[in-house]
Amino acid sequence: MKKKSRFLHTPIEPFVVEGGLTADAVLARMERISFQGRNLASARRIWNRMLEDDVTIFLGMAGALSAGGLRLIVAHLIAHRYVDCLVSTGANLYHDLHETRGQHHYVGSPLADDAALAEDQIDRVYDTFASEEEFVANDNWIAGFATTLETRAYTTREFLYQLGRHLWDTTKRDGILTAAYRANVPIFCPAIADSSIGMGLSQARQKLSGAGHIDVIGDVVESANMIIRRPRTASIVLGGGTPKNFINQASVQAEYYSPEVSGHRYALQIVTDVPHFGGASGSSLEEAQSWGKLGAASPRVSVQSDATVALPLLVSALASTASAAVARRKAPVFTLASRVMTIDGQTVPHDRFEEVNESAV
Amino acid sequence: MKKKSRFLHTPIEPFVVEGGLTADAVLARMERISFQGRNLASARRIWNRMLEDDVTIFLGMAGALSAGGLRLIVAHLIAHRYVDCLVSTGANLYHDLHETRGQHHYVGSPLADDAALAEDQIDRVYDTFASEEEFVANDNWIAGFATTLETRAYTTREFLYQLGRHLWDTTKRDGILTAAYRANVPIFCPAIADSSIGMGLSQARQKLSGAGHIDVIGDVVESANMIIRRPRTASIVLGGGTPKNFINQASVQAEYYSPEVSGHRYALQIVTDVPHFGGASGSSLEEAQSWGKLGAASPRVSVQSDATVALPLLVSALASTASAAVARRKAPVFTLASRVMTIDGQTVPHDRFEEVNESAV
């Protein structure tokens, strides 16, 4: 009989149904099935390894996840330091603020009559509705808050920390912004101008000349300096967009100034976009290696799935199995209240890169 | 203050993370989030309603689910009568037979070198490998079995029952074909010629003149007659393809002969295909209503997800919460061992439709 091929070593183990399984048991039984189910099981293992290693974990977040009911998952990940730094679209932070302010998004339908919704001033996000009137009030609230700041440029990191503080002080409610404020986790929002937070900031100028200035280039410097300070990093990306690229760019930019940086040590993405149209949102983690965004030997997994399906299961499982690792973690310690942030006691400039001399390393 | 819009009634409830949640608790917390996560939670509720109602439940199955580790989920659904009739592609039955015969599919990688695999005679299904040599042996085994049958045309339903019996007799192992045999659940395979089972049948002709005859048109008649006998039906579809259309076609064909038939009473599909290219696999359940495949008021839900992600969670939850309904169910009783099947004691012809006179109803 023919010798068994070197390609055949680990048999697929069909998923066995049983009542009463916990989320982590479900994922454990998905370890040896195929396709995206297996990838989701791998995502749990890789996230676990990140938590057990000494790495700074970036979380990127695009798509309508906050409006879609995942904001308290992200808040949980921040509060319990499953992640160390959030990079988000403006919309996800805005929809988080909307609910933290005591308002709601509503169960709707993708088949709704949009003309009727427009007449009622209801905004639709696929199958989810919200009140435009409340949105206008949010914008105004943000504009008002922005006028209380100094009339100088803020990085989004500094601005969002202050916004989280104000939100916590006035609401005492859990959410992404408030959790990040309370846990001293930095948030970057590279495309803040492209969101209702940006609209609120723009309206601040109507109230106060010189208000609403954001230094997004400072964010580029600061995020790279974070990695120069702590070169071992991991990337978790939900949904592509600007956060995915910004997290990778920070690593590439840091590498330019420090020989110790050599791409993320782990990478995990949950995306719905595909590689073959060339866009960055759907780009593969293999491609990321060619750019040095990801180390060539770094564990990685791409899960092709809507985050609203994959994330509840994944995080529920992690909450069961990763709590010990989370408790043991030495997460980086930030101070974020000032123009200049610190990480583990060291300043992180936003106006120049920390150049690390190769010989000095 | 403005009156609240009629469109805003049920707030989104963000998913709250907690360790130790069971699969059904995870799904319960997804009921009021958005997008495909909400749809998956709805799928559980709708399946539950099917089980509590007096309907014949069809399950359609396309894609590489058996090779991909979901065959024992389908076997479980059949054995415990979460479903009453399976419509499958040939490949899913073939890969089931492969494992039931004691062989395996293997964990592989989509990045494998296909030329090297070809040299080793390893066949790849995305990230899953299998031995071509074992496949050739399966084909031969099927061909051999087919020569033991009478040299007349068999519907796929009759043939697959006999195949399941032979498989059970020789292996005593669980799988889709053996579970269906043991639970007397009919299987249709409208595109059997387009699969390795079809290849095995074709090779039977080499061994025995006149062997390997399949009456797929008989399947069309028989499946429609099943619905004429029991007009209340439900449709669960995994992955589109020929099974999706065949289940719908049976209802449309039955309606042609019986005024009591008026489309499925419930419909649930887990698909990755999309509607906007016009293909049937991705077609919406709304579109199905225009054809009368689905009643206009029938509960329905489409989940856009890889089944390897969605099904383990969904069925694990059902196994916890639907067991009472399953126990109470009066599932249709079939006999399948002969050329003519019966349902609840009545014959179901495959050579003519049971015409139901409107006045006689």
Add this chain to the structure above:
Amino acid sequence: MKKKSRFLHTPIEPFVVEGGLTADAVLARMERISFQGRNLASARRIWNRMLEDDVTIFLGMAGALSAGGLRLIVAHLIAHRYVDCLVSTGANLYHDLHETRGQHHYVGSPLADDAALAEDQIDRVYDTFASEEEFVANDNWIAGFATTLETRAYTTREFLYQLGRHLWDTTKRDGILTAAYRANVPIFCPAIADSSIGMGLSQARQKLSGAGHIDVIGDVVESANMIIRRPRTASIVLGGGTPKNFINQASVQAEYYSPEVSGHRYALQIVTDVPHFGGASGSSLEEAQSWGKLGAASPRVSVQSDATVALPLLVSALASTASAAVARRKAPVFTLASRVMTIDGQTVPHDRFEEVNESAV
């Protein structure tokens, strides 16, 4: 200065806009852009090479292409022998027959009210409408025709040839079925039971006992024997589904009996499905190599696009640039009117494989 990398040889040439460009000039300017645009330009080149080589060209056709306005493109490809054998879903042949019989599909909208359509007995295919009443009449017409045949099993190849003949005799109109009849191009329909043609055939049994018998396993034998007779083949696939697999399976099955067969020499697919969910429709042409469906060195290209966008441009360009190659082609010559077809004067059995002894080759 650093030496240029071996990876950088052919620069991207941006597409330059100009009025009055012909379809082939547009495609020529797409040769050196990126992503699916480049792939579409490659598809033209590869198809051209097929036409210049001595290969039997199979065309597979799934999705709603006939209803969607591409049936005369396929008819043209058949009539002018850009292809030599069609493998189709039943639906595409049925919707072709519908129009060849003088009826229409209609411009509709995906946003239509499906309940209202159902009331009017209008069937919707995404953005396209048709009359259910006319469909019922077609089914009946097919049933009537089927009763005029001998009461024995027909391969789909033989049945569809006779159907094409009858359609031509009664309508004298161009279409897929009539073009194939007139050009003596065989059509296989492995999933014929899963279509309205299957429904029509099933209704034939109501009119005449013993009518409507189809030998789909005979198709498996016959298609493989075609390749045993002429081992050099090419595969063009539109939209995946059963035709894609059937064309590949024929090659694999043929190889089992003849050492001269070694996978398609060229492969081109225009698909919307993706590989990462494991289904055959979206599977890559690299994966096909592992199975031996495609030779390891065979030119190949996958175009990720709706065929209604890609095919009009591609075939318009081919009609300009490939006419000389088409004129020079020595396409295989078939006779299809009998139970046993011939290719280049040799019979092609459907009841046993032509075994080719290795030493005899």
Add this chain to the structure above:
Amino acid sequence: MKKKSRFLHTPIEPFVVEGGLTADAVLARMERISFQGRNLASARRIWNRMLEDDVTIFLGMAGALSAGGLRLIVAHLIAHRYVDCLVSTGANLYHDLHETRGQHHYVGSPLADDAALAEDQIDRVYDTFASEEEFVANDNWIAGFATTLETRAYTTREFLYQLGRHLWDTTKRDGILTAAYRANVPIFCPAIADSSIGMGLSQARQKLSGAGHIDVIGDVVESANMIIRRPRTASIVLGGGTPKNFINQASVQAEYYSPEVSGHRYALQIVTDVPHFGGASGSSLEEAQSWGKLGAASPRVSVQSDATVALPLLVSALASTASAAVARRKAPVFTLASRVMTIDGQTVPHDRFEEVNESAV
């Protein structure tokens, strides 16, 4: 005979193949087919109507279109004023600058060995390669240019105009940035920080303290003021992302200050993303109506296609058939060289919104 349904009025007209057809003739024959082919034909008609109406046409551009060979199409659209304002990702402008500086992207393969590419410092964008060394030089070139500007905050509109000017002065080559400079077409880049242009700007700070300041909130004000000045607008979007939302946001923001603004009058998008995961990139134009981003009666079309397939055909056809309309157009006239831009001679502030009193209108 039954009366014909009101739903059936315009028959599908199958595409008829003919050699020598021009791009516009191909599109004309796609007007009455189905699915995305029909949508692409509609896109041409709607774009034509924009050109014949008195509207400001915004073009949004995401994805890797510049690297992928479409940058000279966009340059052509700008130079000939098929569009009046570009909103782009930073990457598209950066890859444009890369080629305008005389460098190239290269034809590559998605199957390349990324570890080998990384070793050679070759960056991959799906099937396209580029030299990292050249990218580093670009970043440095941008940084150097940025130090020549005043040390104050620039809107991206002002900065990109100056960048285009410098690029033209030093290269005299066609491209997006240079065409926009020469045609006085404003470019906004709301996520400029998330791109290599942002990286270049961040590096300017290393060279000169206080350099590289961008006022992205100023862009929000300025873009809305453009619409307050000229309330009739149209939106053309390639690929979703921040440009899509920014164009819509400008309209919504403008409406807040002026009763004359009521959503875009026309909308056309060519996207590959889908609506059902809730992200803005894939959101439907129907959904846009609920937000007031698009007027309820505005002509609109969504084409689900890779832009590298759809755009060459679409723009080639427009270049033939829209030239008269383009020649007749009264496009808005901008001056962009200063901190404050003008449109048709009126200033467009970036530090406060132009409030239009309802009674004054």
